[in-house]
Amino acid sequence: MNNGELDTYLRKRNENEWMVLRFPEEIHAAYEATIPQVNGTKTIPEQFLVPGEHFAFLKHPRYIATPEHRHEFLEVNFVYSGECRQVINGKSVILAAGEFCMMDSNVIHSIEKPGDNDIIINLLMSKRFLDIDVMKRLSGNDLMSEFLVNSIYRSQDHNDYIIFRSSANRNTRTYMEQALCEYLDPTVGSEEAMNCHIILLFTELMRDHKESNAFKRKGPTSRAPITQIIQYINDNYKHVTLHSLASQFNYHPNYLSSLLKSHFGYGLMIIVQDLKIKEATMLLKYTNMTIGEIAFEVGYSNITLFYNHFKERHIVTPLAYRKMNS
Template sequence: MVNSILDKQLRELSDFEKRYSGTAEQPRHYSHLEDSELTLSNILDKPSIVPVDYFFKPDQNVVFLKHPRFIKFTEHRHSFIEMNYVYSGTCTQYINGKEVILKEGDLCLLDTNVIHGIESASENDIIINIMIRTSYFDSALIQRLSGNDLLTDFFVQAIYQQKKDSRYILFPKGQNNRLSEIIFQALEEYFHPQLCSNEAINSYMLLIFTELLRIYNSFSKNKEEPTFKKAIISDILSYMEQNYQTMTLETTAEKFHFHPNHLTRLLKTNLGKTFIELSHQLKIKNTCTLLDNTDLTIDQIANRVGYTNITFFYKSFKKIHGATPAEYRKKTSKSPTRL
């Protein structure tokens, strides 16, 4: 059920919008977030990168912003991840020179440095901009989605490889209203903060990306191109997640009736990593979990995750984390991720 107070707030004209509503000739500019109010920044004649501190306070990782109406935003780039969600009406963007029209309920995910501009929105066009620091996107979201890092990496690479020259993803409105409901609940927490709102928004962000994964999976099944290879890779990665302590290239290849060389090529082509690299990624990830949540000695942890060569274990861990397991355990903070 829509919160009428928030819905009214989103549809109301801000002081900024009132200045430009009905203006025949729109100024060309970029937006700058300062004390929750938009102000004009420098007028630029060529695509410019908008720095993180235009929108984010030092301790913020996620920012929700109602896109200003009646203003044409000329081409620009961001140093952060951006999602444009159409709450009401439509949104016309130009992404790398290509016109992209979003309808109500659609969402567009833009990678960093994508050149895009947005046409002037009318009064009924309510677009929500969700901006995410890349560090938060990588650590707090992608690595935690569905509890399966490898499958999520595969998802991200698969959808970006399809559009590797444009680096954006369009998610059409799903079969149900779950995404809309989750985004609206996140907006309520953001614009009307209560006790533990930061933690609630962190949870909503995970739910948003989980729903996007489901929407992508649903639409990918309806595409004409064969999905057999994707299904096989997903099965392989699930098997690796469950058997990381004992699996080898040979046993995994045998499980899926591949030659080891073919399995290596398949993973390298689709994930950009070899079987050995993926194996170490899984073992080190689970090492960190044990370091954070148990009192086991480091040698005991190494054995538990599948390392028999302790020297190689230390070398692998330091290569990934830039610190020894003991240093990592000492520095690890258990405080929740801040927004």
């Protein structure tokens, strides 16, 4: 898919939009009824994403207002054309074409009814996509890292959002459009390409806005060096232990364990497990190594444990995953 084909696809009315135009009141009532209530607020669960996938691109439906709600995942809104009018945490926000809004998983927002030319793309990302490997790639950008760590992994304490007035930055639009083309028309290497485009997009957004008032630090920060810890775990995940990590950063193991859980929602064992399984999926796709060799290579001495952890992450066994991706 090229950019011209993408433009045609996005501007064409899909089945849902035709239904809204035909039966606006019925569709609006059904739309509201499909969003479950959690603690008194309409909440779209992480299960909204396809099992085994950790991010998705969706064209926001035109001609219908979206009621007040929140997500259990991070959402990035991109205005492809026209505008997007939202109310975020009680504040009116208008995005123009080429602009982005990044919201954490505890933000309550609603979207006014988009018109025919108001094409809005929603990038939805699970916590597992924004894992320690992605965080490590962004560790050189403390502003982005801090926002993602706090907003995603400590979402009970934060309900932040960032507006990126990036309409003049062609690179941000290019990275978003390239990722969209890969997602809508996948081919060999599309998953890896999408990951790279998203990382480039995030980096470009923060580079473009790092001097704005929204990101200037106010006073000293007591934030733990979480990006340094992330990088160390990423570099040593095959053999790192809680005690060796604590020793590296001069922390008591109990304090470090609490620090990791407060930021990521789970401890070192799960973080390391995710990194091992991520490398295993790459080896299954691109090498002829046996399952046992792969398990040993990523740091497992118990192949049964490797099988169990792999199925928890990908639902299928390593062998089935290899056949599906061969």
